[in-house]
Amino acid sequence: MQVFYTDQFVLPLPSGHRFPMGKYRLLRDRLAAELPEIRLVPAEPASEGQLALVHAPGYIQAIGDGSVDPKILREIGFPWSLAMAERARRSVGATIAACRAALREGVAANIAGGTHHAYPDRGGGFCVFNDAAVAARLMQAEARRGLRVAIVDLDVHQGNGTAHIFRDDPTVFTLSLHGQKNFPFRKEPGDLDVDLPDGTGDEAYLQALERALDELGHRFDPGLVIYLAGADPHEGDRLGRLKLTWDGLEARDRRVFDWAWQRGLPLAFAMAGGYGHRIEDTVQVQVNTFAVALGYARRWQNRPR
Incomplete structure (x- = not known):
């Protein structure tokens, strides 16, 4: 199973910043040590043309040269730097690469990604560019026939940017299960939104x-699934509040992978959010997701041709 990473680009965040940047390298180290069947590949950056399938040219340029509006930077939650701009492009590139690999091999992943709060002309909530949206558009552009994409978003926060981008597009279906009272406090209507109470x-x-x-299966017939496997529904997460256990999250992952497998659908996944009181807990949730995914990748490799 191919897994694409960007953790060599570390944002210079101020002391005490609440975003757990270190989780990505910790996750890659755990995968290398514990799941040797995974092939870890550094991601290439998304090009400006690829980003422009979703994002406004002026916004792409502003992120690239640092001229981005300070208000937008505050909404994103990261200070601008060359590393921030490069990492944002490579995070999108990793999901693009994972989608291409999944279409060939069945299952592939981005260690980062899941940046679902980014709109065409602005970011927000630690999201600069919307990786799933750009990847979906690009896979459709590269497909010889019309490709329909289902985005299954199980981050604890609603994917407002993704829902906005595809609100009038019948070829992309957005499904989101999220905390009803959690960020973003103004939700964007997607194709199927499930609001869940705290606890x-x-x-x-x-x-x-x-x-x-x-x-989703009754309403839409996709040819590709992009799965945002957020760790933040976990009971140990600072921002989640849905109180899922280790077993509950593993069952969640198995249900999504099995749903796609039973329909013969290639699936690319990204890790999305995770803000555990202990960073080790967030990484463990994600390692568990990769272990489940690897089992389904083996099924794809062994299926009759």
């Missing part, structure tokens, strides 16, 4: 996910 827990969450995937 939802494993059983109610998994039942809601089962219903949502069933509805």
Whole structure:
């Protein structure tokens, strides 16, 4: 299974910043040590032309040269730097590469990504460019026939930017399960939004996910799934509040991968959010997701041709 990474680009964040930048390198180290079947590949940056499939040219240029509006930077939550701009482009590039690999091999991943709060002309919530949106548009442009894409967003926060980008596009279906009272406080209507109360827990969450995937299957026939496997629904997350256990999150991942496998759908996934009180807990949730994914990647490799 190919997994693309960008953790060699570390943002120079001020002391005490709440974004856990170190989780990406910790995750890559764990995957290299514990799941040797994974092929770790450094991601290439997305080009300006690829980004322009979703993002406004002026915004792309402003992120590139540092002329971005300070208000937008405050909404993003990162200070501008060359490393910030390069990492943002490579995070999109990693999801592009994961989608291409998934279309060939069945399952692939981006260690980062899931930047679903980015709009065409602005970022927000630690998201600069919208990797899933750019990748979906590019896969459609590269496909010989019309490709329909389902974005299954299981970050604890609603993917408002993604929903906005595809609100009038019948070829991309956005499904989001998220905290009803969590950020963003103004939600954007997607194709299927499931608002969950604080403290939802494993059983109610998994039942809601089962219903949502069933509805997705009845309403839409995708050729590619992009899965945002957020670690932030975990009970140890500072920003999550949905209170899922380790077992609940692993069951969540298995349900999504199995849903795609049963339909013969290639699946690319990105790690999205994770803000555990202990960074090790966030990384463990993500390692568990990769272990589940690897099992399904083996199935793809062994399926009859």
